[in-house]
Amino acid sequence: MSVFRVLIHNLNLLILILTYTIRFSVYQVLFSLPDLDLFRGQRSPSDLRKQRSSDGDLYRCYHGGSLVCFSIFDKMSSQSQRLNVVPTVTMLGVVKARLVGATRGHALLKKKSDALTVQFRQILKKIVSTKESMGEVMKTSSFALTEAKYVAGENIKHIVLENVQNASIKVRSRQENIAGVKLPKFEYFTEGETKNDLTGLARGGQQVQACRAAYVKSIEVLVELASLQTSFLTLDVAIKTTNRRVNALENVVKPRLENTITYIKGELDELEREDFFRLKKIQGYKKREIERQLASAKQFSEDQLAEKVSLQRGISVNSAHNFLSGGMQKDEDIIF
Structure with missing residues (x-):
């Protein structure tokens, strides 16, 4: 009976060694592919990831951090279906x-x-x-x-x-x-x-x-x-x-x-959309820049006015600012 258990144990050990050897060989082959760096480090459980590459679609499925399936559906490259031209x-x-x-x-x-x-x-x-x-x-x-x-x-x-x-x-x-x-x-x-x-x-x-x-x-x-x-x-x-x-x-x-x-x-449409988006970004930047310049000019004019009031009344600039801001508010107690 003990001999039988030893044989079973040795058989299980052999199967485990073969499994890890095959898995290591598969990893070696897969990670030697040119576009495989995109997928390294992705080990989510039961996760099927798909990432398009220039040569086709790569599919990998991981379960518990182990590779359980790998399939490549190679599409015909775009170069064989169209001419290699500059999109102008x-x-x-x-x-x-x-x-x-x-x-x-x-x-x-x-x-x-x-x-x-x-x-x-x-x-x-x-x-x-x-x-x-x-x-x-x-x-x-x-x-x-x-x-x-x-x-x-x-x-x-x-x-x-x-x-x-x-x-x-x-x-x-x-x-x-x-x-x-x-x-x-x-x-x-x-x-x-x-x-x-x-x-x-x-x-x-x-x-x-x-x-x-x-x-x-x-x-x-x-x-x-x-x-x-x-x-x-x-x-x-x-x-x-x-x-x-x-x-x-x-x-x-x-x-x-x-x-x-x-x-x-398609490339020309994409370029047109990119140009349109770029123009919108530029217009937004110009608008924000104009608003910033207006705010700076307004702040500068307020500072000049506060400095002038402080010189006339002999008070500090902060007091002048408070005086100007308080003067602009409506006094509800005074009735004319």
Whole structure:
């Protein structure tokens, strides 16, 4: 039984040591904070104190002189929500002008984003329809090539290559401006005269010309599809960039400028109140100074009059003062 008591005593002692060790560590960490000097010495029982600092709100709760809870609710610093400017009337005008510019830029970028989105959807519809038609065109071209090989023989490839010197169909590119975004456009054109009319004259000439016409149609569809897909990718990048700028203006720049304007107005109002209070204090001081000077002048005149009376009657100055003060009072016993 005694061994059990010793174990319990040792366990309690260990818990007490750990408690004080943890408490000392917490105190060490807390009192190493930069703004903690404001709270040292405040140990009222069951007292929750809150003091605002430049970095946030610090809350501490003490019970019986011991720290029982500590929490810091860090607010976003004012510097991240507004510009670091000097609160003056000139700066207020500058920030207002910047806000007007940001609002106009946001409206223009929003319109640009809408225009690009409309064009993006139109190009997407064209891509879908072009791909659907491309399947039919490529199928027709493949069948035409198979017919030409069947009729003209397997050496039709060598015959065509011998008769062709330069490419008659070429592709050129140009740029189209859509809401300030330059979209590449590809188009094919025929250069020179085609001298392949006699190809397959011995056998299969008609099928060869039909195959050529089918592949010319395929080239037309493929060039159009390449132009649409390139424009699609370019518009996708432009829309993402524009939307990123719109979101930055709407969620970062404009709120920051508005908070800056609110901050400057508040500081200017505070300065105006301080000036008004200072003027009232100055007026009160001047009023008290004037009253003091009037009282001094009155006292000086009374002293001069008392001195004059004392010289005329041959009495002391205090007697003259009493005589003057008594003479000013109404004597109720004398009836005239």
